[in-house]
Amino acid sequence: MKEFFSFIKKEFQHIFRDKRTILIVLVMPIVQIILFGFAVSTEVHNARVDIVGDSQDPAVRQIAERIEQNPYLHVTAVYESASAVSERFRKGKADVAVCFERNFDERLRHYGKASVRLLGDGSDPNTAQVIVNYVNGVLSEVQADLNNSGGTRQATFPHVQYMYNPAMLSSYNFVPGVMGLILMLVCSMMTAISIVREKESGTMELLLVSPMRPVGVIISKAIPYLVLSLVNLATILLLSRFVLGVPLRGNLLLLLGISVLFILASLGVGLLISVISATQKTALLISGMGLTMPTMIFSGIIFPCESMPVILQYVSDIIPAKWYVIMVKKVMIEGVGVTYIYGEFLILLAMTIFLLAISVRLFKRRL
């Protein structure tokens, strides 16, 4: 037992004496959460809306007022001709134009039908889509009001409302993703590098010659990173709850449980990388290119897996982070219990056992 404690103490000394390691292990997670939470966001604030149409028309004025009231939108200009829109877009003065047809109010009353055209600035399709969605939301509200007021019959638009995240805050999506990314990075990359560093510096030779069993070496290597990952997990949860305002609706213990499982899976990946790479550079490259990138792309942090080609969806199934992120979203945001996630849980559990078993098996007791 004394060997274990001595080894673990030594590992912590390595970590705390190397500024770069500290930076990666403890500072990076905080920076990433804040970065993803604030800077990298798909929300659009203060979108500038141009109203194209007759400014005297009562219905147009009513809708323009509604748009102005929306916290994400504000009306910048009202003019008559749609031909000015492209000029305004080019000069960067407007993000979206709402074009009303002539005699809008009259048509609405008499025919029960009047058309509105939304012009978005397609040079930035993501932003344009978000803004158009906002405006659409306002328009459908107006329509609903008209319906309720018992006027002439209106055709109803489909009305979309997002449950659990009515404002479509991107941090709800990013926080679980970043949790997966950071835990993966810290556990896999740092464990792999710390083992490969011993190979490179020749100290692995001495460790192997010592009576300590290879499994003992592996466990003592893994424990410090397990502890650090739990610290990171706590930091991320606190930051996302109190700084980003992401709710923690589910059971905290359940969340902790699936996180520990995921950490173990990541440790398995790290050990596997350390077995197959001979130098720190290789380990870094494999964990950077072979791990971080697929984790970011396939775990649904940035792109939804559902929109990928079928083959890539199968590829995404072998990424442990994908299952973890799904579970975290369900537990954290939807607040469901264990019965709703046992499928994902079992998949991740099987992956973890497989990864740990194969890496312990491949870990060499000789050179």
Added chain:
Amino acid sequence: MIEAIKVENVSKHYGACVALDHISLGVQPGEIYGLIGPDGAGKTTLFRILVTLLLPDNGKALVEGLDVARDYMAIRRNIGYMPGRFSLYQDLTVAENLDFFATMFGTSVAENYQNIKEIYAQIEPFRDRRAGQLSGGMKQKLALCCALVHRPSVLFLDEPTTGVDAVSRKDFWNMLYRIRKAGVTILVSTPYMDEASLCDRISLIQKGRIIKTGTPEEIVAQYPHRLFGVSGNPAYPLLKFLRRSPNVLRCFSFGSEHHVAVSPGQTGREDLLKQIQDAGFRNVTVREINPNIEDCFMELAKEEGQKS
């Protein structure tokens, strides 16, 4: 009496490259046994087999009667190993390194302080310095302490004096004699031929083969030729001239001198001197010298090369 180290017919390949070619040797308990050979001769491979880090392709290796392939765990408890490269934790201090390796081998520095006291006393003033900031000689002493702290009965030192200055090297050998006094068997490898004479027995190794085994005195005594130390100006043309001379068997440059081997009884000192002076070289001196291990190594390596 059971031999401390026994190697029988051991071979090791790395792909097509033969690192060890049917090596056999035996080390008696309590002796300092030297493995002498140039870089790439296979010394490190043999060490790694003996400390159970590599498996031999064929043949058998025993350490204290235990098989390196089968009883590796038992061997690991009883040996001390100092790899060729400095292999301690550079970011840990001297004391931390020593403590760590002591605990890894199931003991403590306090328990075995007597065992390492003499060596450790020299680096103890720097006990709080990071190992990476030590000088070459101090690093080597620390590595030796770490290898000795668990009282091993056999000590494996792979090129311990490479990259260490002359004074520290001398110190180091004095330490080895003291360790031997405690009954520890020491297998040491070195590319420095001058260190060979400091061992009790040596094996000369080249290209994965042992070309000679014996005490340094025996090996020197078996040198077959008469040897002269020759110097003169200009030095390099002199070397080329000597190599071309029909009565010179071998000629190698040794610092400021050329070592010239001739058949005993055929060529004398006077003949050689006259021959060189006639060729127009200046400041020529020729003196008869005793062969050293390096002369023997060169001779044996040449013979071996001619055989194969």
